[in-house]
Amino acid sequence: MTSIFDRDLPRVEANFAPISPLSFIERSAEVYPDRLAVVHGELRQSWSQTYVRCRQLASALQRAGIGKNDTVAVMLPNTPPMVEAHFGVPMAGVVLNALNTRLDAETIAFMLDHGEAKAVIVDPEFASTLHKALALRKSAAPLLVIDVTDALFTGAVQRIGSTTYEDFLAAGDAHFVWALPADEWDAVALNYTSGTTGNPKGVVYHHRGAAMNAISNVLEWDMPKHAVYLWTLPMFHCNGWCFPWTVAARAGVNVCLRRVEAQAIFDAMRTHGVTHYCGAPIVHGLLVNAPEAMKAGLPAGVKAMVAGAAPPASMIEGMEEMGFDLTHVYGLTEVYGPATVCAKHAAWNDLDIGERARLNARQGVRYHLERDVRVLDPETMQPVPQDGETMGEIMFKGNIAMKGYLKNPQATQEAFAGGWFHSGDLAVQYPDGYFKIKDRSKDIIISGGENISSIEVEDVLYRHPAVLAAAVVARPDAKWGETPCAFVELKAGAEVTPEAIVAHCKQHLAGFKVPRAVVFGELPKTSTGKIQKFELRKLAGSAQAINS
Known part of the structure; x- marks a missing residue:
């Protein structure tokens, strides 16, 4: 029997639209067309200009015969084309595969074949590796290679493609009319994780999850409009923890960075008034341990996000001395990067540095828009006692979880056994609900x-x-x-x-x-x-x- 709340109340285009991170750039370009969107060397690009270039990329891909549910790989550092790919590629209905630029040619070749890439956009710094990878491919399917040129790249340029990125964009329509995905469950990105076997697993993201995590990033950081975000975190890592879409949602500034070096980071912070950045512990350690003279004149209140190993007391203390506010998050590729946060409490500020470090070292609690995160007994699938001693496995449930592993139904089934995503990380849960990793079940x-x-x-x-x-x-x-x-x-x-x-x-x-x-x-x-x-x-x- 139809509910009275469903009878004669249709779900139509007027009252329902799929959730997608692509809508974020559309709004920012409409509302703040002249606001700065991208900084790279001497380049200053507004949100309206960035939106036009993304539409040109989408149009050019379709004109090249690349469309719905095809894959486009990119092998790029944190430069403007990488920002644009996060919008232009899915605007064409295409799935973005951001390749880890640190990998060897053999692994890159596997990913291109496994993901069935139809095109790859490559920065000159990685052209040599990609050239070797192309020769190692087992697939005979044609692959369009697009070369990027970058004035900030100082090495020898090796052209391996049939066209350049700028020429490719010029062939696209600046007024290209794109559409939201027909279903928010549609794939938006493909990311590879090392897993526990030789061949990496392909993690498939959907539009809904990407948008949910991007918005959660805003909420966890209380991220204001027009935040200035420095790209110290590689965008190939879980699509930069979804921050390309987060920055667009806030009409912020993407400050690009080709290479992570302390001097370049501090210079960018001073020059552009950076407000936010993310990174692995090594990045924060690099800054804390830099010469004091290098830190002079830094903007106050910079918000930093760290994931990976828990931040030690020395790091927290060093960040505070620089005037930075450090937030500890945890996640995996399968949950779009960070999906839990060690949410801080005001009462912690009165504690000594050792106790604050102990509390901040925990992996925390679920992200705003993640349905649930628990430490469960993997055999019984029941929550472990919240005593800070009983070990269980961290498991996730909700929108911020992958569609599954590409072409690997067995691994997908195992990962979602019992209605939860199994992280493989072993942890304890405390009386306040916060959890802490104790070991890794996958080596x-x-x-x-x-x-x-x-x-x-x-x-x-x-x-x-x-x-x-x-x-x-x-x-x-x-x-x-x-x-x-x-x-x-x-x-x-x-x-x-x-x-x-x-x-x-x-x-x-x-x-x-x-x-x-x-x-x-x-x-x-x-x-x-x-x-x-x-x-x-x-x-x-x-x-x-x-x-x-």
């Missing part, structure tokens, strides 16, 4: 904000002819938070140096995945032959790093 190493699969590194170690057995665990690192430490058991009679093992790994892995320490010896094993990684973790802290 992932987080180094400088990058996820490294220990299994992937181990696979490479096993390829060395002298290696009998290998295990990789996280080694604490003052700069990177964690780095890979390799424990290697050699074959009888084999001789090899730690430096040779590192050199071998460099041939097969991206630089940040290469072990920084190599320890030789018999590996501790259970009676069934399983390597006891918990024993190795105890030893990793004292392992000597290899300077390379």
Whole structure:
């Protein structure tokens, strides 16, 4: 029987529209057309100009035969084309795949094939890697390569595409009429996560989730209109934690940054009056530990967001000395970046730095527009006691969760078992509802904000002819938070140096995945032959790093 509240009350275009982050730029261009949107070197681009360029990109893609549910990859640093891609690509109904620029050619080739990219936009800094990746592709499908030119890039320029980005945009219609997705469940982006196997998994985002997380970013930070946001966080990381869309929602300023360096960051903060920035602990540590003279004249009240390893007391203290306000968040690629926040309370301000650090080190509580986050017993799917001691798994439920893993129904089913997204992170929950990670059920190493699969590194170690057995665990690192430490058991009679093992790994892995320490010896094993990684973790802290 139809409810009286549904009878003769139709859902039509007049009273219902799909939620999408694309509407944010449309509004900002209409309401604040002349407000500054993008800064890059000498470039100053307004919201109306940015909106026009995004529409040109969408139009050009469609004219090139790329449309609904196709994929366009981008291999770009934090420059204007990367900002524009976050709107222009989905305006054409196309799915944006922002590639991690730190990855090796073999991995990039896999992603291009697996995501079935129809085009790729590449910055000259990464042209060489992409050129190698194109030669490694297994797919014979044609791929349109578009070269970006950037006056701030000082290296040698290698043209590998059939057109340039500016020429491609010029072929598009500045008045292109785009439409919201027919369904907010439609895919908006594809991001790859390292997971626990050699091949990365493709995480698919929907329009609704991207918009929900973008708005939650505003709410968690009380982000004002026309905020000035510095791009220290790579936009290839979970679409910059959805901040390209967040900044558009606030008609803010995208201050682009090709490379994360302390001097460049501080200069940008002073020159442009930066109000907000995000980053892994290594970025904040870089600023805290910079020479005092470099910090002179910084704007007051800059808001900083940190994710990854919990901020130690020294970092919190250092940020406060600079006048920065630090917010700790937690999340994964599968939940659009940060989806929980360690929401601070006024009463914490009166506590000593050690106690504040302890409270701020927790992963916190759910984002505003996430339905629920709990620490559950993965066997019973029941909440663990909120006693700060009983371990369970952090699980998410709601709009800020991926559609699933591309072409991997089994992994998707496992991830959503029991009606929750299983993070794989083990934690305890406190009486106030805040939770804190205690261990990782997936042997992932987080180094400088990058996820490294220990299994992937181990696979490479096993390829060395002298290696009998290998295990990789996280080694604490003052700069990177964690780095890979390799424990290697050699074959009888084999001789090899730690430096040779590192050199071998460099041939097969991206630089940040290469072990920084190599320890030789018999590996501790259970009676069934399983390597006891918990024993190795105890030893990793004292392992000597290899300077390379």
